Amino acid sequence: MAEAWPRTAPRPTATTPEFLATFGLILAAILAFGAFDVWLAHVDERESRQHAAHQYEDGRAQLAAGHPRAASDLFASAMASERTNVQYGTALGEALLAAGEYPEAESVLRTQLARAESDGQANLVLARVLEREGRADDAASYYHRAIYGRWEEGAPARRLEARMALVDLLARSGARQELLAELLPLADSTIGTRALRRRVAHLFVVAGAPDRAIAMFREMLRADAKDGDAYAGLGEAALEVGNFETARADLLESARLLGDTARTAVSLAVADSALALDPTLRRLDPPERRARAARVLALVLDAAARCTPAAPSAATDSARAMLAPVAPDSSLRAGTGRGDRTASRLATAREEAESMIALASAIWDSRGGRCTTSPSAVGERALALVMAKLAD
């Protein structure tokens, strides 16, 4: 490096030994300050870590006490003291999520994931944030990353927690196929606690696989015959597969074992309604079957009218005609025999019942996705269960 120092510079005044001594002194100062700085930096880092850890603990306590804003301040401070600690950033994201500040939480968590993209906890919290923001697909993606991500401790339990959160999301969004795919690995009886298996079994019902749910509940009952919850689940699953009588029996047994009728009251009411409505029960005679089919058809028509009131179709017209008051039976005026009349009437009732059921099924199916039944409305749910059974 050619340095253009002025040529007019006077000659140095220090002697060579003085020059050397000063240079030596400077080098000694460099070494001394180097050692001092390293020590000071070490002390600083240690104290910063301790400070950050305290703030993190305080933040956790605040979050647990339901003060997410105070917690986020503490986590932010902890993060400022120790930026490389992804745990603090993730906790800040958690606090912001709890405070309802979703964009901020997302930003913080994405920064953390830029440092450690496979961090299970950060992915899990970000998935929850995205879920709250209504971005179910993105959330599901981050739940998957959490499930297959890196966890510092208790990895199996944390992965299970992430999977259950994903399962809940899928159940809420009605993604039955994806839900079933996530539930199948959980069906193994060795995974999770009894309560978790019970929850999984219930979710199988939601995923449209009540048979798997029944199998799981029966397995639970084999282990503990007095498991009221298992009976309740079994009853729910039986409702889904259309075994209303079995469902009723299981629900009653659950109420007896649990000593609590309130929990199963709605399901029991649904079972009773479905039993009263179901035109396919074996013990029914043709007039009773026809009467039930007519009720089902009337209810389906009513439900269809609520969905598409301005668009009557040929099927609904036929149904209304079928439900119109019937003229006096001509066979009676013709003076035919009593036995023949009865047989004929029974045959007619059977045929009419079949026609009404077919028509009701057609109208019900034609509603497509436009109408949904409210799970809380007993009558609606009972009708939906009966129609599902009829479709099978």
Added chain:
Amino acid sequence: MPSITSTFGLSRLFSLVEDLRRREDRLALALSLVIGALVGLIVVAFILLTGRLAAHMYPAGGAAWRRVLVPTLGALVTGILLARAFPDARGSGIPQTRAAIFIHDGWISMRTVAGKFLCCSASLASGIALGREGPAVHIGSGLASVIARRLGLGTVQVRWLVPVGASAALAAAFNTPIAAVLFSLEEIMGDLHAPILGSVVLSSTTSWMVLHLVLGDEPLFHVPAYRLVSPSELGVYAVLGIVGGLGSVAFVKLLLRMRRWFMSLPRRMAWLYPTAGGLGVGLIGWFVPQVLGVGYDQVDRVLGGDVVLSMAITLVGLKIFATALCYASGNAGGIFGPSLFIGAMLGGAVGAVAERVFPGASAGPGAYALVGMGTAFAGIVRTPLTSVIMIFETTRDYTIIVPLMISNMIAFWISQRLQHEPIYEALARQDGIHLPTGAFREQTRALTASSAIREAPKPLASALEARHALERIGDSALDAWPVSDDAGFRGMILRRRLEDAVARGRAEVPVSTLLEEEEGVDERATAHVHGDQPLAHVLARMGETHRSVLPVVSRADVRLLLGVVTLPDVLAAYGVEGDDEGSGRSAAEARRDG
């Protein structure tokens, strides 16, 4: 044997050192490295010590009364130290460094360095609303000065090493080595073409490496990825430039006015005045703790987009007041850091407003805070190039350059218009020190040989005899006359030379022979200047050649005479009308003749 070996080793070492001292380029290289390393380590120690002290003065969950008591006591203690033991360690340190370079031959005492380190550590840790960069620059410059003097270097070399130390200090204090180089050249030296560029770069780099070795690669600010959402945003950045410029002017004027008032108070009580700053900032800090100290943690939060509009506006006002009060009252600390704080808050506020007015069409407040930092710096410190590079170095993102330049230039222009004197020069002037201003340097650069050139007289033919040449010259005012041959201009023959030749019976000797006797056969050796060379250089050449007339020749062809420049013409260009215009005597001759 060992004694012979050691003697031989020592003598070899001595000869190496002697060689090093003779080869100034190597000595500059070695000293740049050594100063860079030592200054880097000391500045790191300064930063860490200040941080540790602050952590102990303000423990987590500490009571609010600490925020009043600690800065007040801190200012009182450092005020006594500054008044009694370290009077030169007061204030920022940047005007003092410039004064050392331009006035005191680069002399900064070790006592000042120690005082600056001690007082600023205590003062900044106690929460005084000033910055650490200016003091770090003073410490670094002072160390370079002390080292250079201890090594027995000459005055000029000591002066050159001071900005080398400044650059190393800023690189470590602000973690931006390129901006440190530019700051040293643009602000400290006032000359981006200073010949010490290589040394400044080397020391800055060395110091920055030391910083990273000790403290790791963690950046000073954690800046999210910057992006320009739409070109229309440039309009908002222009508004930020206006706001930043006005804010900068308000800050500078308030600071200077408050300082003038404090300086009008009795000197014997000077030890007490810093306490006013400490108490003032403490009372503000009681309600708004973010105002205390340098405030980089708060800047970091704002850069991350954590901005509440009302709080950002409040912090701008309070920080301007607190910093002005702390500085004006005589506390130790700089305004570099507070400038960035003010800018970040201003930018954050403008960004928050833009986000509300143009939702989805503007970047977040964090991006504006970042540009605002550079804007306020350009407006307050008036180093636009340094501020652009500084922010660019912080983000390492090219996309920020255009908005930053727009905003900076507007702020710089407004600041220049409304506050003519840059802050460091104004501060020095308040202390009775008149530093060379940028305007002066520009004026000096503007005065070139072309501004004093006059038409050359008709040249003498080289074959012309001496006596005829003397007749041609007659009683002309010029003491030298151009000579030309077939190829063009050949040189300037002195009237005295011709007179001597005639007097000694050599009247028939051609002018070319006399010229060769005077200047040699190589025409390129003829003393000359070019039209674009500064008048200072022309004067220097006149002094070296003992001539009061010099030819001005073309850079493309030294045989092409463009005109001549005379000493009276030079003086006239400087605005000095001499009585002896046309005397034809050189200044050197005049001196010799008494």
